[in-house]
Amino acid sequence: MKKKSFINDIFRLLIILTVLLFTILGIFLFSSYKILENEIKDSSESFLAIYSNEAYNSINEMDGLLKNITSRNVDLAKIKSSNSNERILASISLYNYMQELLQGKENVDLLVIYDANYDICLDAIKSGFNFNKKNSLRKFTGDVVKTKEINSFEWNFLEKDNETYLYKMLLSDSRAIAIYVSINNFLADHAAEGNGNHSIVLVNKDGIIGRVWGSVTGEISPGQNINGISSDNYYQAKKEIVPGQLYIYSIAKKSSILKQTNIGMIIVAAAVCLTMLFMVYVLKFTKKEIALPMQHIVNDIERIKNGEYETRISGNFRRREFQMLQEVTNQMVDEIVNLKIQSYEKKIELQDMELKSIKLQIRPHFFLNALTTISSLSSQGKFEDINTYINSLSKNIRYMFRAGLRTVTVKEEINHVKNYFEMQELKYPGSVFYLIDLPKELEEWKIPQMIIHTFIENEFKHAVSLDNTLTILIKVSKQTYQNEDMLLIEIEDDGKGYPKEVIDYMNNNKKPDDTGNRVGLWSMKRMMEIMYEKEGLIKIENLNPFGCLNKIYVPRKTKNKFIE
Incomplete structure (x- = not known):
């Protein structure tokens, strides 16, 4: 039976494809308006979600700063004291605390505390903030305490010195605690971001626009009413953003749909023509430059998968x-081959370390010292002490014989160390004299x-003597180290410390001689x-x-560890 021509099939498919493309083009012209309209609405919601979330987080952060300041009740009370020393000390404490709060807060320009009783005004400013503008805002804060012309606990906009600020002030009796941020610095990271045809605006409760991200027009500009x-x-x-105080709007021109629709129509029409012209070329190109090279690679990979690790992908490919x-x-x-070799080498090294670990723990001098102590x-005539010593020694030996590249709980290891101290x-x-600090949650x-x-045994070997009392502190805690x-x-301890060469090879990965001093510590480091x-x-x-x-x-x- 004669096989059908692949090329003829392709041409027939191309004719069908051409009819389908013109049909799709007509459908596209009919539906593009609605589609783009929905896209603009969806993108408006997306931009709104991004900006509102960032604004909400920033507002919450600044509210947190005000809350932290108001929690300093003692210092806030003392700046009203009739004792000048108390006022000075409290002022210094509050000033330092505000400086600490402002560190790393790039979105806050100024924090102000004003108390009218003794005309005390404290502030903390962001680095680079204009000195005259700072004084102007300080004066405004003091004037508000006297006039009570604004609503307390409310976010709003303030126009000062040709600049708009977002601020909030907490008023109580003769005191005001205020926070100011230049509206140009609010969400400054988003200022350079492209918002397409959208304008994102920040509005107060009266509908006044304070900030515009994106396109600024006559109707959409700071100071206009939404x-x-x-x-x-x-x-x-x-x-x-803040109930009854701040809102964010996403605004897009309806006329932008027509512009996008015209561009889309041109792109689709061009795509239809180019698709027909390049269809045959793409098929030939795909076979020669993609299908055949890929099949060659797949064949070689299959051989590697079947265990022929000496096989590599061969051939001279034209494409990068x-x-x-x-x-x-x-x-x-x-x-992979090298890792397999390293895995086998590591197993051998683990076995060698296991043997060395056991040898390090069961040392002849340990038993000789034990026998000398018993003698x-x-x-x-201290026979009761002998019984106590032998009992501790037997526990110690049983624990030592289990040692190797294995793990135990901190509690179990500490109990063994206590037994060793008793012995x-x-x-x-x-x-x-020893002290152990082990939190229960870490046991x-x-x-x-x-x-x-090993470290405690090292203490007894090199630091303990009958002439002096050595203090040893063992503290267990949880810390973040190497990002985990x-x-x-x-x-x-309060002994004489380590020799310089021991510190060098323990901290600098320089392996000591096997016959060197404190080889047990190095073995623990390597383990x-x-x-x-x-x-x-x-x-x-x-x-x-x-x-x-x-x-x-x-x-x-x-x-890696040995499992018994």
Whole structure:
């Protein structure tokens, strides 16, 4: 049976497509007006939602500043005091507090507190704000206290020195607390944004326009009344920002629909002609430049998927996108192969660290010291102390034999450390005072086993003596570190501190010799890096005038650990 010609089928389809395109063009001319009308209304609502949300948040932020100032009841009361010292101190306190509040608040120009009893006027201004304008607003605030000519607790516009301000003032008795922002700075980030044919306007309760974003015309300009804009010529959408005080309108000219419709008709007509001319060309181009190269790439990827990792995407592609796809895919395959190799190497390293961890915990000198302590207590006839010591020692050994690259709760590790303190108290009576601060809500946080014990054992080895009392503080808290929530374990003492070389290799990733001093601390640092795949989780430092501080950051989840 003779196969049909693919080209003939394409031409027949193109004729049908041409008829359909002319039909679509007629439908488009009929319906375009309504479609664009709805689009303008929808876009008006969208712009309105964006601006109203930003305005609402900004107003709430400024209301929060006023609320914070009014909460300073003591200082506000003292600036009315007959005692001049109290007034001065209260004024300084309020001034500093306003300066703190204004830090980082780019949308606020001026905060003012005025009290008429002793003519006290305090202010905090944004950097760069005009000095004369500041004095003018201060005077206005003081005059309002005397005349009571405005409504308290109400957002409104103020025209001063050829500039419009959005302000709110809290009046009570002889005092006013006010906040001012230049209307040009209000939502300044949106000033340069394109709003198409829309005008976004901020209006007070009287309908007076205070700010216009977008197109400004004779009818839509600051100082005009929103009620003077004809609904016959404009679409309007409205949202309330502060009930009964501030509103935002989105306004668009109805005539803009006709302009958009004419442009749309031209584009659609041109698109119909170009579509017919380029249809055949596109099909040929698609086959040669897209379909065939893509099939070649798919075949190579299928081979890689089936386990032929030595295979790479081959071929000389003419188009930049396919060249990039070829390079990136080959690079990804190389990285996958390397990651597999690294995964096997990491498993070997984890096993080696497991062995080293056990060796570090079960040290011969530990048992020799334990036997020496028992012998010394026996010669002194302290048999009850021997029983206590052996009981603590047995708990310690059982806990140590479980150690490796595994995690336990902070509570479990702390209990073990307490047991270790009790055991060492018999050897160093009265030589160590320790304090542990562990919030109950953090008790179940998982940490590497023996992590705290290793640092405490290091204290007894290098800092504890019978001649002096060493104070050790263990504090557990939750902190943000490396952009995530981590458990922070701080171990602080008032001993002689670390040698410089120990601080260098612990804080700078410089591995010490295996026979070097405090190799146990380095092993803990390396163990943390392997378990959590992060660096810088252990930091140590010396304190002035004496003592040291160890910081251990523990993420919530491990990346690698042994599961028993």
